[in-house]
Amino acid sequence: xxxxxxxxxxxxxxxxxxxxxxxxxxxxxxxxxxxxxxxxxxxxxxxxxxxxxxxxxxxxxxxxxxxxxxxxxxxxxxxxxxxxxxxxxxxxxxxxxxxxxxxxxxxxxxxxxxxxxxxxxxxxxxxxxxxxxxxxxxxxxxxxxxxxxxxxxxxxxxxxxxxxxxxxxxxxxxxxxxxxxxxxxxxxxxxxxxxxxxxxxxxxxxxxxxxxxxxxxxxxxxxxxxxxxxxxxxxxxxxxxxxxxxxxxxxxxxxxxxxxxxxxxxxxxxxxxxxxxxxxxxxxxxxxxxxxxxxxxxxxxxxxxxxxxxxxxxxxxxxxxxx
Amino acid sequence: xxxxxxxxxxxxxxxxxxxxxxxxxxxxxxxxxxxxxxxxxxxxxxxxxxxxxxxxxxxxxxxxxxxxxxxxxxxxxxxxxxxxxxxxxxxxxxxxxxxxxxxxxxxxxxxxxxxxxxxxxxxxxxxxxxxxxxxxxxxxxxxxxxxxxxxxxxxxxxxxxxxxxxxxxxxxxxxxxxxxxxxxxxxxxxxxxxxxxxxxxxxxxxxxxxxxxxxxxxxxxxxxxxxx
Numbered sequence: 063x064x065x066x067x068x069x070x071x072x073x074x075x076x077x078x079x080x081x082x083x084x085x086x087x088x089x090x091x092x093x094x095x096x097x098x099x100x101x102x103x104x105x106x107x108x109x110x111x112x113x114x115x116x117x118x119x120x121x122x123x124x125x126x127x128x129x130x131x132x133x134x135x136x137x138x139x140x141x142x143x144x145x146x147x148x149x150x151x152x153x154x155x156x157x158x159x160x161x162x163x164x165x166x167x168x169x170x171x172x173x174x175x176x177x178x179x180x181x182x183x184x185x186x187x188x189x190x191x192x193x194x195x196x197x198x199x200x201x202x203x204x205x206x207x208x209x210x211x212x213x214x215x216x217x218x219x220x221x222x223x224x225x226x227x228x229x230x231x232x233x234x235x236x237x238x239x240x241x242x243x244x245x246x247x248x249x250x251x252x253x254x255x256x257x258x259x260x261x262x263x264x265x266x267x268x269x270x271x272x273x274x275x276x277x278x279x280x281x282x283x284x285x286x287x288x289x290x291x292x293x294x295x296x297x298x299x300x301x302x303x304x305x306x307x308x309x310x311x312x313x314x315x316x317x318x319x320x321x322x323x324x325x326x327x328x329x330x331x332x333x334x335x336x337x338x339x340x341x342x343x344x345x346x347x348x349x350x351x352x353x354x355x356x357x358x359x360x361x362x363x364x365x366x367x368x369x370x371x372x373x374x375x376x377x378x379x380x381x382x383x384x385x
Numbered sequence: 386x387x388x389x390x391x392x393x394x395x396x397x398x399x400x401x402x403x404x405x406x407x408x409x410x411x412x413x414x415x416x417x418x419x420x421x422x423x424x425x426x427x428x429x430x431x432x433x434x435x436x437x438x439x440x441x442x443x444x445x446x447x448x449x450x451x452x453x454x455x456x457x458x459x460x461x462x463x464x465x466x467x468x469x470x471x472x473x474x475x476x477x478x479x480x481x482x483x484x485x486x487x488x489x490x491x492x493x494x495x496x497x498x499x500x501x502x503x504x505x506x507x508x509x510x511x512x513x514x515x516x517x518x519x520x521x522x523x524x525x526x527x528x529x530x531x532x533x534x535x536x537x538x539x540x541x542x543x544x545x546x547x548x549x550x551x552x553x554x555x556x557x558x559x560x561x562x563x564x565x566x567x568x569x570x571x572x573x574x575x576x577x578x579x580x581x582x583x584x585x586x587x588x589x590x591x592x593x594x595x596x597x598x599x600x601x602x603x604x605x606x607x608x609x610x611x612x613x
Contacts, residue, residue, distance in 0.1 A: 095437035194434045195449050215449030217434060218535035222548050231535055236450060330548040334555055339436055342559035349563045353570035361497060363575045365590040373589030374404055377604050 068107040068204050072253020072267035085202055085249040092201035094193035106204035110270035111243060111254055113178050114280050114308040115318065116289075117264035120145060120159055120176040127259035128157045131244065153232035156180055156241040157256060160319035177318040178256070178265065181228045181241035183207045183304035188327040189240075191335055192223025198238075205270065205304035206243045214238050223335075225300060225325040243304065273306060280308045299326030393477055393507065398603050404589030406600065408507075408581040416470045417582055423463035424565060430456040431558050457534045464527045471520055477507045478517065484510040504597040515568045522561040529554040 067084065089106060093099045129136060134154040139147065145161040157180035164173045187207045190199040198213035199220060209220075209229075216236035220229045229238045244254035252258075253267035260266075266276060277294045284292035293312030296302050307321070315321040395410040409417070430452045433442035443452040483503050488510045493501040508516070532542050532550035542550070572578045577591040592600040 095440060097437065194437065194440065196437060196440055213449075215434075215443075215453045216536075217449075217453045218533070218539065219434075219551070221535070221539075222533075222544060222551055227544060231539065236454075236536070328545075328548050330545075330552050334548070334552040338552065338555050338559070342555065343436060345559055346562050346566070349566040353566055357570065357573065360574070362573075363494075363497070363499065365577050365588060365594050367590075369594040370404070370588060370590030373593035373600060376593065376600065377398060377400065377404060377589065 066107070066251075067104070068109045068269065069248055069251045069253050070268050070272070072257035072265075074252065076252055077250070081250040083246075083249040084251070085204070085206070085245055089202045089204070090200050091203045092187070092190055093197050094190045094199040095196040102203050104203070106202065108203075108205045108270040109243070109248060109268065109304060110205065110273040111183075111257055111265060111267050111305045112273040112277055112308065113305065114264045114266075114277075115175065115177055116280070116284055116292075116308060116310050117262045118159075118176045118178065119262055119264070120161065120174075121261060122147075122159055123259040123261055124178055124256035124265060125155070125157055125159060127255040128241075129155070131247070131255035132156060132242075151179060151228065151230055151240075153230040153234070153237075153239040156239065162317065162319050164317050175318050177307070177321060179228075179319065181207065181243070181305065182226055182300070182325075183241075183243050184225075185301035185303065186327065188223035188225050188300070188331060189220035189229055189238075190223070191327060192219040192331055194219055202245070204248070206245045206248065207304075208242050208245045209238055209240060211235075211237045223327065223331050225322060225327060241305075270302075270304065277306065277308050284308070284310055295321070297322070297325045299324050391476060392599075392602055392606065396507070396599075396603060398589070398600075399586070401589075405586040406589060406592045406603065407586050409585045411585065413470070413473050414582055414585055416466050416473070419466040420463055420470055423459045423466065424561075426459045427456065427463060428558075428562055428565070430459065432562075435555060435558070454536070457530060457536075460527060460530050464523060467519070467523050474516060475520075478513045480510075480513060481506070484513060499594060504601075505595065505599065506602075507596055507599045509595070511567075511571060515564055515571075518564045519561065519568075522557045522564065525553055525557040526561065529557065 085106075088100075089102050089104070090099060091102055128134075134156070136148050136152055136154040139149060141147070142149070146159065148155050148158070151158050157178055160177050160179050162175040162177070164175050165171070166173050183205055184207065185205065187199070187201060190201060190207060193199045194217060195213050195215045198210055198215065199207065200210055201207050214237040216231055216238065218229075218231050218238070220238050221227075221231065229240045231238050244252070244256075247254060254265075257265040257267040266273065268276075274294065274296070281292045281294060289310040291313040292308070292310045295307035295309050295312060295315055307315075307318075309315060309318065309321075311317060315323050395407060395413075397407045399405045399407070429442050430446055432439045433446075433449075433452055434440075434456070440449070443449045446452040446455055483505065486503050487505065490502050491511075493499070529550040531538055533547050533554060572582075575595065577588055581587050589600070592603075
């Protein structure tokens with residue numbers, strides 16, 4: 063059977079034969095701090111993870127699967143009376159169920175909102191734009207944004223570039239960590255570990271096109287059951303994402319533990335990485351070149367013999383000044 | 386007499402021959418060079434992270450991780466040494482009315498007619514500009530730098546604050562590098578200046594030509610050291 067360029071589902075069982083990786087340097091469409099990236103030889107089918115918050119039961123199987131596959135050891139923390147555990151994403155916890163108790167003002171019902179937080183794999187990734195280290199952040203033509211740890215310098219610029227507050231810097235090795243969309247699994251035809259572990263199929267994985275179609279069905283179903291504002295969260299401000307949500311209240315994403323309503327790369331970050339860099343380099347270049355040219359062509363300001371004599375005379379004229 | 390016109394401790398004439406004038410004591414000079422060295426290290430390591438085309442500069446510090454780790458510490462050294470330096474120099478750098486006149490005729494200076502400019506105390510308007518620009522920019526850089534020093538202060542501020550800090554940090558860094566270039570070039574263009582920061586003294590002629598009021602005052606106020 064012909065192997066598809068990207069896996070179509072997370073449900074498939076792993077192959078029993080060893081496989082070559084299907085994601086290589088040649089599949090990169092963006093590479094941080096790199097201006098001359100050769101265009102990829104092929105275009106992989108775009109993949110996406112779809113998280114249907116209305117089907118999530120908050121079991122945290124996805125978190126466990128993530129920890130297991132990525133072999134991380136999140137610290138055991140204190141229970142402070144909420145289900146969210148650990149309290150935040152960490153360098154050892156790439157995905158986190160965020161629990162919100164929200165009273166719907168229209169129905170006066172308490173709704174328990176559960177959103178699986180993690181990297182959204184933006185088409186226009188702010189982390190990659192901010193990164194100063196060549197090749198520390200890459201984007202594959204299938205949409206996955208990945209951190210390459212041997213190139214990471216731990217500066218934390220990605221943290222400032224990300225519109226979703228996702229990357230975390232490890233206190234142990236000072237490198238940035240986040241969800242990889244299981245790029246190492248996708249490379250060998252497997253879907254992400256979280257999607258595979260999800261017992262209710264709230265997390266599904268496939269081509270971005272298929273996921274949008276599946277979302278349409280889910281949204282139609284939610285609308286038929288009274289959720290008039292149900293919709294797909296695939297924010298255009300970052301040119302769409304490769305992790306998408308089906309939200310029953312898509313008119314107000316912020317109620318889901320501060321999911322940004324209109325995420326985009328911050329204009330401050332754009333200014334820092336854009337005009338500041340070019341104007342700044344021009345300023346410094348002009349100052350340096352101007353000084354050099356003036357040094358070569360201009361006449362230096364030299365002290366003359368007359369100046370020395372005048373100084374002598376001034377001091378001589380005041381004999382009382384001598385000790 | 387305004388603060389700017391007060392003679393700084395340690396400034397004195399040596400009859401010679403040759404006639405020399407003490408301008409900076411050993412402590413001020415040592416401080417100046419610590420500040421200079423750390424500013425150069427900061428500029429190189431900072432530019433490496435400022436633009437990918439200069440990322441190769443991280444090699445001088447043992448790679449990107451080390452550059453990221455060292456840069457803030459260079460900043461601490463610079464801040465402390467400049468802080469001391471600031472209190473040694475600030476009085477003599479206060480702005481006076483003469484500075485406006487001098488500045489308005491700066492074209493004559495560049496054209497080689499320094500005699501058309503008013504007589505000056507220890508610092509001219511350009512030197513004062515460098516002093517205050519360095520002071521202000523270093524303050525911006527240390528505050529914004531600590532905000533983005535994630536190794537120790539990651540949790541102290543919100544991401545929105547850090548974004549503004551990193552923008553301010555890079556703009557201030559560009560400006561201070563330009564001021565640094567101006568400072569170094571002015572010192573080279575005005576021949577005989579560098580020895581003020583190496584040997585600590587200038588020739589009588591240099592003082593007469595560039596800071597005549599300062600020289601007159603030293604001569605008039607018996608600030609003459611023993612002949613060497």
